[in-house]
Amino acid sequence: DSGVTQTPKHLITATGQRVTLRCSPRSGDLSVYWYQQSLDQGLQFLIQYYNGEERAKGNILERFSAQQFPDLHSELNLSSLELGDSALYFCASSVTSGQNEQFFGPGTRLTVL
């Protein structure tokens, strides 16, 4: 158990819908990262937050957004869902933005029908 929690574990929804994935980092970690794992794209970095502020963006679509709240939990919002958005979404956390060791949560499996 990494100490990073993600909810829900599974999510099934339809095209065009909007969903919110939630992540609670390890106690004491200030930085949260979101990754997408799909069969065709592999593991890709989406976005990072540090202490409530967006720190970096990766291959994140404009239909996707995220935020980190004062209690440091983070949410990833996915809207206008398409079939291709079906994937595993991982959250990871680290102590600081410059800390190299990232601890991964168990992931949320999103299925878009």
Place this chain on the structure above:
Amino acid sequence: AQSVTQLGSHVSVSEGALVLLRCNYSSSVPPYLFWYVQYPNQGLQLLLKYTSAATLVKGINGFEAEFKKSETSFHLTKPSAHMSDAAEYFCAVSANTGFQKLVFGTGTRLLVSP
């Protein structure tokens, strides 16, 4: 920019045999390198990391990796495979300064037969 290449999407070994999973990296700055393992239906777990200290890095579960700058490689090895080692293994690279985005390879699935 950083990237990693993992040679072989699948590697099959017999129980007790040597495990060798290959990773080559490309980085415009001195890299930090990582190996993660993913068991079915689970998240990623850090096996080991190289952060510019010793070039031979020992990790959990008997795995180790050697950083070879001249070969731009960071191959993962284990002397004797166990059935429980069957999983997917990911090599990742990040810059050693500034923002710590991890860039992952495509993964290698390790199959262990009795």
